[in-house]
Amino acid sequence: xxxxxxxxxxxxxxxxxxxxxxxxxxxxxxxxxxxxxxxxxxxxxxxxxxxxxxxxxxxxxxxxxxxxxxxxxxxxxxxxxxxxxxxxxxxxxxxxxxxxxxxxxxxxxxxxxxxxx
Amino acid sequence: xxxxxxxxxxxxxxxxxxxxxxxxxxxxxxxxxxxxxxxxxxxxxxxxxxxxxxxxxxxxxxxxxxxxxxxxxxxxxxxxxxxxxxxxxxxxxxxxxxxxxxxxxxxxxxxxxxx
Numbered sequence: 469x470x471x472x473x474x475x476x477x478x479x480x481x482x483x484x485x486x487x488x489x490x491x492x493x494x495x496x497x498x499x500x501x502x503x504x505x506x507x508x509x510x511x512x513x514x515x516x517x518x519x520x521x522x523x524x525x526x527x528x529x530x531x532x533x534x535x536x537x538x539x540x541x542x543x544x545x546x547x548x549x550x551x552x553x554x555x556x557x558x559x560x561x562x563x564x565x566x567x568x569x570x571x572x573x574x575x576x577x578x579x580x581x582x583x584x585x
Numbered sequence: 586x587x588x589x590x591x592x593x594x595x596x597x598x599x600x601x602x603x604x605x606x607x608x609x610x611x612x613x614x615x616x617x618x619x620x621x622x623x624x625x626x627x628x629x630x631x632x633x634x635x636x637x638x639x640x641x642x643x644x645x646x647x648x649x650x651x652x653x654x655x656x657x658x659x660x661x662x663x664x665x666x667x668x669x670x671x672x673x674x675x676x677x678x679x680x681x682x683x684x685x686x687x688x689x690x691x692x693x694x695x696x697x698x699x700x
Contacts, residue, residue, distance in 0.1 A: 474628070502687065511675060511690045512629070525685060561628050570679075570686030571636070573619075576628035 471495055472564050474577030482585055483554060489547045489580045491562030497542040498564035502574060503535070506559040518545055552584045587612045587680040591691035599699050604648075604663040606694045608676030611657065617679035618659040619688065620650055622672045629675065635659060646670070671698045 471494040481487055491501060500519050504512040516532075518524035518539035526532045534556075536548040545564075549556050559581050563574040592607040610616050617636050621629040633644025640652040650661045659676060676691040 472628070477626075500685065509695075511692045514687055517685045517687055519685075559626075563628075570681075571617075573631055573634065574688060576621075576630070578628045579626065581626065 470566075470573075470575045472498075472562065472575045472577040474562055474580055476580060477578060478581045478583075480583045480585065481552065484551055487549045487552055487582060489549075489560055489562070489582075491545045491547070491564065491577050493543045493564040493566075493575070496564075496566045496575075498545070498566060499542065499568055500565045500570075501539055501545040502563045502565070503537060503545075503547050504561045504563070506561060506579070508559075512561060515547075549582065552582070554584045557582055557584045587614075587616065587678045587689050589618075589676045589678050589689060589691040591674075591676050591694050593694055594692065595695050595697065597697040597699065598666045600668055601665050604661070604666045604670065604696065606661040606674050606676075606696065608650075608659045608661065608691060609657050610659060610676075610678050612678055618650075618652060619677040619679070620644065620648070620659075620661050621675045621677060621690075622646075623675065623693075624672050632661070632674075666696075666698045668698050668700070671696055 524537040
């Protein structure tokens with residue numbers, strides 16, 4: 469149980485285009501979803517936290533107009549990287565958590581490797 | 586504020602040897618602590634977690650960790666390493682920020698297992 473599916477797993481696109489990454493909880497309702505960014509050989513950096521039906525809460529230093537997060541349902545959140553540039557190339561990972569008290573574990577997707585040419 | 590420090594970015598052991606990955610935490614409240622494993626080009630998989638109660642926590646794949654409040658540590662161990670254990674391991678602490686519970690990750694330890 470507790471499977472999180474992230475799509476696509478790998479995307480290559482030209483500079484200036486926008487890229488959408490989907491994160492789905494397949495067998496549970498994800499009250500909260502998290503988006504992380506991971507640079508090579510580094511740890512995960514939290515970008516934003518979103519509750520279903522609410523605006524995302526972005527971490528300090530993360531451009532909310534650059535990284536658009538939508539959490540329209542209890543099973544789907546999307547991250548859109550707008551006008552992507554080579555410096556946006558990274559490994560993006562989502563996680564999802566059920567419940568409302570924050571005590572449930574986070575379940576992670578397999579990540580999306582984004583390469584901007 | 587909560588934080589975790591993982592001592593040793595790389596650990597190398599022989600197959601069958603003891604695995605010890607170190608994690609120290611800082612927290613102003615009783616901590617919730619986690620160990621995750623990441624295989625190449627994949628997300629994170631929860632190995633084990635400590636919330637309250639028994640300080641020795643057993644997880645998947647033969648791993649266990651002991652919460653030691655006096656040492657502010659939560660080291661991960663496995664008695665006998667397998668080749669399949671080679672991966673990146675992250676220690677994490679739960680933090681409350683902006684009204685949300687979130688995870689703060691350590692820098693990670695890459696475990697290599699040699700035949």
